Amino acid sequence: MAEAAWNRHHIISLEDFTPHDYETVLKTTLSFREVLSRRNKKVPTLQGRVVTNLFFEPSTRTRSSFELAAKRLSADTLNFSPSTSSLTKGETILDTAKTYLAMGTDLMVVRHSKAGVPATIAQEMDRLKAGVGVLNAGDGQHEHPSQALLDLFTLCTSLESDTPTIDLLKGKKIAIVGDILHSRVARSNVWSLTACGAEVHLAAPPTLLPKQLLAAFQNSPIENGAGAPERRLFLHWQLEPALAGADFIMALRLQRERMTQHLLPSLREYHQRYGITRDRIARCQPTVKLLHPGPTNRGVEITSDLMDDPELSLVAKQVTNGVATRMALLYLMGQSQKSS
Ligand code: NCD
Secondary structure, three states: OOOOOOOOEEEEOOOOOOHHHHHHHHHHHHHHHHOOOOOOOOOOOOOOOEEEEEOOOOOOHHHHHHHHHHHHHOOOOEEEEEOHHHHOOOHHHHHHHHHHHHOOOEEEEEEEEEOOOOHHHHHHHHHHOOOEEEEEEEEOOOOOOOHHHHHHHHHHHOOOOOOOOHHHOHHHHEEEOOEEEEHHHHHHHHHHHHHHOOEEEEEEHHEEEEEEEHHHOOEEEEOOOOOOOOOOOOEEHHHHHHHOOEEEEEEEEOOOOOOOOOOOHHHHHHHHHOOOOOOHHHOOOOOOOEEEOOOOOEEOEHHHHHOOOOEEHHHHHHHHHHHHHHHHHHHHHHHHHHHO
16 A cells, blocks of 8 residues: 555544545545455554444444444454443543543544534543544534545546546536535535535525525635635525536435424425435436435435436445545554654
8 A cells, every 4th residue: 555645643524624635535545445346355454453433323334334444454443332331320421532542542433413522532632642543433513524535435436436536526516405404424525525626506495504504614715725716615495406417416314313493394395395306306417426325214305216226326335435435544544643
């Protein structure tokens, strides 16, 4: 594996990722995709190191994907789940993290329903000079960097399977549809896709897409030095303008567990106005492809037949690419530990 220039000790947010960082992730993921196509899918990269999955919130694909990624890199893995842990006896989150640190954890993958928990753990690890890298696997409504990075790899390889580069996304129209308000996946994707030159169109009912969101993103410049282009981001309260001529649609789950108020009349009405259906995708480019981070409410955000249409749906590819992407992230973070 070629040594990549990478100096991020933690991966908490994509807000300040540079185009160079995205290229490094794509290139590294491509190498691991090759590793995963071999008969023996294991490499000794993280042999003797400990990767701990601290998932304080339920997860199927992200957690399993990180576990498999760590195992393919030959790391020893520890899995924490809150219901069977000492959290139930009153232990704090930081004390839980420090317990795993004391066992020799090198990398922590953290998911929590509250925004900011992975960052807090990372700060504590730095304060203790522990040398532990922390990767945010989804924190509340804030960010989900590894999901957006696997989405980036999936988008770019769907355009050029063997030579994915961020330039392929320049000028491409990507519609992100659904519960933007509660979506950490949408937030991370807005950072990455706009930094890579795509035109991102967010579409949702006004209650799930407040206008202030736009300012939050647009006030943050793309970190690529002088002359950085503006983020090309648009908000729509109707689906049709977002879909018109789109190259990709990313549908998001309605996060009912995060809805504390009545933000929608009914799921049926939501589907009628914002659901992705075959009729509606006729407005997109003929080559349009669909993504969804999962889990899906079938028949609500997207019809079942579209989800399962291999010509259109990249959903299974996203899951497959998740393992190679997470191997790449753990590898890069491991490299930055070696060189620090
Ligand atoms: C997402 C998450 O947990 O943020 N899922 C995932 O990680 N693949 C999206 C969601 O929960 O809807």
